Amino acid sequence: MKHIILIVTLMCAIALNSFAQQTPPDSQKYSFxxxxxxxxxxxxxxxxxxxxxxxxxxGYHVKxxxxxxxxxxxxxxxxxxxxxxxxxxxxxxxxxxxGTFIPLKFGVTYQSNLSLTANQIIFDPSYLVGLAxxxxxxxxxxxxxxxxxxxxxxxxxxxxxxxxxxxxxLRLLQEDIDQLKQQVNETTAQxxxxxxxxxxxxxxxxxxxxxxxxxxxxxxxxxxxYELLKFQMGMPIESNLILKDKLQDVQLDFSGGExxxxxxxxYRNRIEYGLLETQEKLDEYDVKLKKGQFLPxxxxxxxxxxxxxxxSFGQLYKMDFPSSYVGLTxxxxxxxxxxxxxxxxxxQITVEKAQNNLVATKNALNLxxxxxxxxxxxGLQTLNDQRKNMALAAEVLRVAKIKYDQGxxxxxxxxxxxxxxxxxxxxxxxxLYDALVSKVDLDKAYxxxx
Numbered sequence: 484m485k486h487i488i489l490i491v492t493l494m495c496a497i498a499l500n501s502f503a504q505q506t507p508p509d510s511q512k513y514s515f516x517x518x519x520x521x522x523x524x525x526x527x528x529x530x531x532x533x534x535x536x537x538x539x540x541x542g543y544h545v546k547x548x549x550x551x552x553x554x555x556x557x558x559x560x561x562x563x564x565x566x567x568x569x570x571x572x573x574x575x576x577x578x579x580x581x582g583t584f585i586p587l588k589f590g591v592t593y594q595s596n597l598s599l600t601a602n603q604i605i606f607d608p609s610y611l612v613g614l615a616x617x618x619x620x621x622x623x624x625x626x627x628x629x630x631x632x633x634x635x636x637x638x639x640x641x642x643x644x645x646x647x648x649x650x651x652x653l654r655l656l657q658e659d660i661d662q663l664k665q666q667v668n669e670t671t672a673q674x675x676x677x678x679x680x681x682x683x684x685x686x687x688x689x690x691x692x693x694x695x696x697x698x699x700x701x702x703x704x705x706x707x708x709y710e711l712l713k714f715q716m717g718m719p720i721e722s723n724l725i726l727k728d729k730l731q732d733v734q735l736d737f738s739g740g741e742x743x744x745x746x747x748x749x750y751r752n753r754i755e756y757g758l759l760e761t762q763e764k765l766d767e768y769d770v771k772l773k774k775g776q777f778l779p780x781x782x783x784x785x786x787x788x789x790x791x792x793x794x795s796f797g798q799l800y801k802m803d804f805p806s807s808y809v810g811l812t813x814x815x816x817x818x819x820x821x822x823x824x825x826x827x828x829x830x831q832i833t834v835e836k837a838q839n840n841l842v843a844t845k846n847a848l849n850l851x852x853x854x855x856x857x858x859x860x861x862g863l864q865t866l867n868d869q870r871k872n873m874a875l876a877a878e879v880l881r882v883a884k885i886k887y888d889q890g891x892x893x894x895x896x897x898x899x900x901x902x903x904x905x906x907x908x909x910x911x912x913x914x915l916y917d918a919l920v921s922k923v924d925l926d927k928a929y930x931x932x933x
Contacts, residue, residue, distance in 0.1 A: 511722060512724075513722060513723065513724050514726075514727050516726075517639070517640055520640075520643055520712070520716055523716050524636075524716040525635065528635045530634070530635060531628070531632055531717075533631075534624075534627055534628040534630075534631035534632075537624050537627065537628065538621075541621050541624035548613045548614060548617050549614065549617070551610055552610055554601050556600070556601045557599075558597070558600075559596075559600075560595075560598075561595065561596045561597075562593075562594070562595045563593070563594045563595070564796075565591075565592050569588070570586050570588050572584040573586075573587050590792075592794045592796075593794065594790070594791065596788060596789075596790050596791070597788065597790075598786060598787070598788035599786065600786045601784065602782055602784045603783045604781075604782055606780065606781040607780045607781075608771075609772055612771045612772045615771075616765060619761060619764045620765065623758070623762065629754050630755070633754055633927070633932050633933070635715070637923055637927055637932065639712070639716055641919075641920055641923055642712040642715045643728070644733070644916065644923070645708050645711070645712070645916065646705065646708045647728070647729070647919075648912060649708050651915065652912045653701055653702065653705065655911075656697060656698045656701060659901075659905060659908065660694050660695060660698060662901075663690060663691040663694060667684070667687050667691050671684050679894065680894075686894060686895070686898050687897075687898065694905070709724060730915075735863065735866070735919070747849060749852050749930055750844070750845050750848035750930075753848050755848065756841070756845065756848060759840055759841050759844055760841065763837040763838065766834045767834055769830045772830075773827040776816065776823040776827075777816060778816075779815040781812070781813050782811070782812045783810070783811055783812075784812060785808065785810070786807060787807040788807065789805040790804045790806070791804070792804065848928075855921065855924045855925040856928075859922060862917050862918040865914050865918075866917075866918045869914045872907045872910070873908060879904075880897070880900040883897045883899075883900040884897055
């Protein structure tokens with residue numbers, strides 16, 4: 484009976500452990516501003532994390548380059564057991580038997596060799612170029628890391644704004660639904676009193692049902708937008724995320740200033756231009772590297788190698804026969820089939836292409852600034868017009884309802900006014916998102932996002 488109880492207890496413990504492992508790994512609640520979301524993404528988004536690992540790897544590569552200039556020391560140990568000692572044929576003339584060969588065995592059964600060799604670069608153009616370009620190489624990966632952070636910043640900010648716009652859309656939809664619901668109730672009551680026709684009730688009910696369906700669809704899209712935001716942040720989808728920022732916290736007021744005048748030097752603030760500048764520097768170092776192939780290389784070397792020989796394994800290491808040397812090695816390229824010459828020309832062409840890319844990128848980035856500036860201005864003006872149109876549509880609906888209640892207007896006029904208000908709301912929501920996105924694009928174009 485005790486054994487049965489023990490087995491049941493163990494099975495229950497295993498089952499509880501398995502259940503615990505199946506629970507969601509992250510049920511924490513987060514209440515984030517857009518800046519919090521961006522900072523979270525810097526630590527968890529895979530593209531940024533991998534770019535950070537590339538920076539660390541580049542640092543190790545720089546240390547690898549520096550290490551090539553240190554003394555390179557290696558040791559070798561060997562052991563041979565000659566099961567059959569090599570035989571050498573000696574001419575018979577040495578033994579008074581001309582025209583014949585006498586087989587003789589030279590050597591001992593056991594041999595062992597130990598050696599310690601050291602090499603030190605004294606002059607190597609390739610090493611000197613690599614040493615000079617190590618900081619530029621590291622800078623390339625640092626800037627690539629910054630580019631990844633900027634891209635994540637833009638994506639997270641846009642996704643954050645998409646959620647805020649969806650929330651605003653739901654708010655407007657709920658206002659329209661509440662208003663329509665009241666109108667449905669009033670028209671239904673008027674129909675029972677014989678004041679309104681049944682078709683008036685049906686028209687308003689159709690519009691009300693369509694609006695309710697649209698709200699349900701928007702709720703589902705809002706949930707998807709939350710998941711998209713968490714995906715851009717590198718946050719588990721099942722996490723509970725609450726947005727602290729509101730639409731009114733986003734500064735969209737246009738007061739002229741920097742956005743009015745095209746900044747022709749803004750391209751220098753862009754990480755894309757900085758990356759190309761760094762790549763051009765590396766290409767120039769590659770030209771120096773190719774030129775260095777025409778120069779000699781000088782290295783110092785030294786070796787110490789004791790040798791052990793004996794016919795008895797037990798006595799093998801009793802006596803050694805050492806050898807050692809120190810020396811210099813000068814490697815002078817004399818003729819390589821013009822390979823180095825044409826490799827140099829290829830590297831020089833690569834530098835020319837990099838310079839052309841810098842000019843083209845400068846023009847493209849200046850064009851992007853102009854486009855982003857104009858899009859932002861147009862977006863704000865359009866958004867202001869859409870706000871006015873939405874207010875006008877609401878006023879038209881109010882007047883149409885008064886006229887209908889007083890019996891001087893038709894229900895069709897009310898329906899049309901309600902539809903116009905919904906269209907104005909939809910246009911405003913789209914304009915609001917476009918304006919927010921254009922603000923992010925403008926900041927990116929001017930290089931304000933770091």
